[in-house]
Structures are given as structure tokens and as C-alpha cells.
Amino acid sequence: MSAAIDLTDRSAFQHWYREKLRFSDTDLIGHVNNVAFAALIEGGRINFTRSGPFADLPRDVLVVMRRIELDYRAELHWPADIDIGSRLLRIGGSSVTIGNGVFHNDRCAATSVTVLVMIDRQTRKPVQIPEAMRRTMAGYIAPGPE
Amino acid sequence: MSAAIDLTDRSAFQHWYREKLRFSDTDLIGHVNNVAFAALIEGGRINFTRSGPFADLPRDVLVVMRRIELDYRAELHWPADIDIGSRLLRIGGSSVTIGNGVFHNDRCAATSVTVLVMIDRQTRKPVQIPEAMRRTMAGYIAPGPE
Amino acid sequence: MSAAIDLTDRSAFQHWYREKLRFSDTDLIGHVNNVAFAALIEGGRINFTRSGPFADLPRDVLVVMRRIELDYRAELHWPADIDIGSRLLRIGGSSVTIGNGVFHNDRCAATSVTVLVMIDRQTRKPVQIPEAMRRTMAGYIAPGPE
């Protein structure tokens, strides 16, 4: 299903997070440094997951980052307000995949696909996603709400 | 005059800039790292100077940072929207002093006093502030507008 | 060929770059924030490309980042000296693929595959990698030196 979703299109997203670029995000090339893109995406992603899909996260479960694929599509220049779109792409056994788009107005500057894994706070080993959480998240992946 | 201004009081400022804290601004102590305060202040300060006092900056003049005094007054915790207040404190021969306040709602988390110096783009030596610029800036330091 | 290379193994790399973790690289979880990994990898990668493969880069050609795939494999904790290994994985028509490994002693904390594209400084369009540069780079991809 995620193959059919075009993350460069604003209409792919219902959840949005807006951040200002910082002067210190720029580098000597004169544009926003690639590392700052990762910080922008992290902000949008955490705001999204906290606001809904991970609302039922048990206290003994931690969410850790496993992998990110980040495609740079256009330069960003300071100053600008940046919109980060987030959506749930896939729910696995113990992992969740999030899609993000980074936009300056209607121009897509980057897209990313992030894999998060649920681990036990004590053993630090992956755990199955609890059923209540899985049901909550399913509402975010259905064609309707997302 | 600057001695009489209380930068911990929101009413000291007319120019405001709002930024979101980033997750990556936090450190292992659990609060916002002191380095991130400097980035927040820089954002507010540049937005202020570009929007008015430095509007008449000649192309052969650069503004560089000479000194900052930064007082940490309270911890900041992610997530939060932060307001950075800026005001002009003093106009010297080749330097300008800016006062900043960092606020979360009505709580002042930090204040700072920054000295900027005008230098010639070629010689990199300090230059006298041009008269047109001095007149523009004077409007920002008078009791009226500020 | 890159499929056969295990980037989690230090012996996959001949070029190394050592960086200290910074206190401000940590986040409220208590470990090094995922964004800091991108900064560490960037440091190792640029040190590698400048020191050899891109030595013949013409002045009218710029190298820009097109994509990164970053796998997080273990947490990093401050303070520590981190070794970033770099190697050339593939030379395309106008792109180059670099493999990186992030190590704390013998433990691999992350691996990444980055695609860089050569563009014309004026047109900002991709250009074919110049022959001299291609020959230089080929020496880095051969089994011998790498």
C-alpha cells in the first residue's frame, strides 16, 4: 500500500507540524544543512505519534528508531516556515512505519520513511505491539481518517 | 539606560519571535540544553534586526557578533512554544547592543545582552555606523516605539 | 557488489575518521539523539571524499546529497570517541554511493548508504562524472586499495 502513496504530494497528509528554520540550520553552501532535515522530520513525527497513534503506549514499552530512508528533493533556504506532514504507512508485529514529507509552501523538499520498533523498557528486546494500541493505530491507517 | 530595563519582564519587549523547541534541543539531564538557548536567541535577534533596525545596512557592511552575556533563569522542557523578545539597548560608534528575553508563557527562562559590530566587508575592520542607519535605529531605541 | 559488503564489520573500511561525542548530542532519553548520528556520518563521509575520491572534482561541478538510508543498530552514550568508517560502494553515471559505519570500539552503532549526485554549478542539473574523476574513484572501489 505504501508503494501507492506519493509522499511528495501534500494531499497525502492530514497531520501537519510547522517549524521555523533556524539560522544555525544553514551551512557554508548557503542552504539548510542535510542534518537539519532530520531534526525537522523528527519534530513532525513525534508530534504526530504522540497526538494519536501512540496514545495507548503502555509505560513498560519504549519506541526506538530502527531505520530512516531520507530522499532530498530540493534545497531549503533560511528564513522560512516549514510544514512537515506525517502519516502511518504500516503496522508490523513489533514495528511501525511512518511516512513524512517536508514542504516549503507547495514545494516538497524531502520525503522520508521511518521504521520505529517497540521494545520492553527492561529487557530492551522487541515486543509485540499491544492489541489496544494496534486498534488505535489501525484507525490512522484506514483510508478514512488518513 | 539599559541598566534600568528589566529584560525578565515581557513588557520590556515590543518585537517578538516564536519558535518551537525541538526534541533534539534536549539533553540527558532531561531539559533543553544550554546551547539551544543560544540558537533560540539568535533566531529572535536576527528576525528583529532584519525587520527594522538594520534595514538600511549598506552592502559593504557586515554585522558580526562580538560578545554575548547570557543568564539562565529557569529550565525549559520540550515540547513548548517559546517567545523570544528583542529590543535595541544601545547604539555605539561601530557597535550595537541588543537585549533579549526567552519566555515560556509568562515565565522568563533566560535573558541576554549581545554586542554586534559593523565591519567593512573587504578590510574586515570595524566601521562607523552610517548616518542613515543610525537615524533608523534611533527610532527603535526611543521611549516611544520601544 | 555492495550487497556482499557487511558495513557492520570494521574490516569493511580502510578510511577512518574519529570524532568526540558532544554533550549537546544527547537527548532526554539519555542517549545520543538520532539526528547527531547524521552529523557524525557527514563528518566521516566528507573527510573521506575530500581526501581522495573527489580530489579531481572540477570547479564547475558541485556534489549534493540525494538520499541516505540509515540503520540504527545500537545506542551511543556520551562521552565517547566514535570512529566513522567510509568506503565507495558504487559509481553511477552522475551519482556516487558511499557506505558508512559508525563504531564505538568494536561495536557497530549504525550503518548508512548515501547517494551523492554531481550537478553543474550553473544549471543545477545532474552532469556525467568527468572521466578523470571516474578513473580516480575507480581506484577506491577496487578490491585492492579498499
Next chain:
Amino acid sequence: MSAAIDLTDRSAFQHWYREKLRFSDTDLIGHVNNVAFAALIEGGRINFTRSGPFADLPRDVLVVMRRIELDYRAELHWPADIDIGSRLLRIGGSSVTIGNGVFHNDRCAATSVTVLVMIDRQTRKPVQIPEAMRRTMAGYIAPGPE
């Protein structure tokens, strides 16, 4: 006493910490951003305090930053290895003042004076510096070792 110490002179320091500049430390002006100076100084300062003066820090006492005065004296350009010198300037009732110098080879790029305060981990109120710690620190401020 601190008035007599020239922090722009390498001979003022016995404790040194070396860090590499990062590409992401640069900004669009082409030099190292002023915020990165604060991160470099933090690295040197913590390495110094942990390695000696604060070795006797009781578990119920936290050290927090109260103020920094940072003088920018020269631009830094990437890439470079930077040396951060640290020394103890003053021991107060509940505070400690640290002096730092940031050097690229023999050129001083910045100096700073930082005030740290000891607070109780529970009440978050300032506490008197414990006697054992005061004796340890005194050894670092005497003309001999420092």
C-alpha cells in the same frame, strides 16, 4: 584574581580538550556559527570539571549553568581541530566560575567565563559547596597546579 588572567593566552590553561569542527557547525556566512562555539566550550568545560574539580560531587548535588559571558575574537573555518582550554577562576559559596579559551593552533577564537551553581537535587535550591569538594577544587585554583 581572574581579572589578572589573560584567557586569550594558551599559557593560561593546563587542561585541554580537542574537538573536530563539524561541517554542520558552519552557517551561510561561510564560517563556524556562533552557536557552535557554545557547544565546543561546553565540551571542554565538562571534560575539565569531571576530570578533577567536581570529582567529589555528592550524589544529591547537581551542577547547573547560571551564566556565560562569551567573547568572539576571531572567525573559525571548517575543517579544523580546535583546542579548548579550561581553568577554575573562582570558588564562591554555592557557585564556581570557570574560564575557557577556544584556540585554533595559537590563534584565540573566543574566550568565556561561565558561572555554575550547585543545587540540591530535590529542592532545586542552591546549596553550600561541601567542604571536601571545596578542598579538592582549591587545588585547581592555586598558582601551583593551574
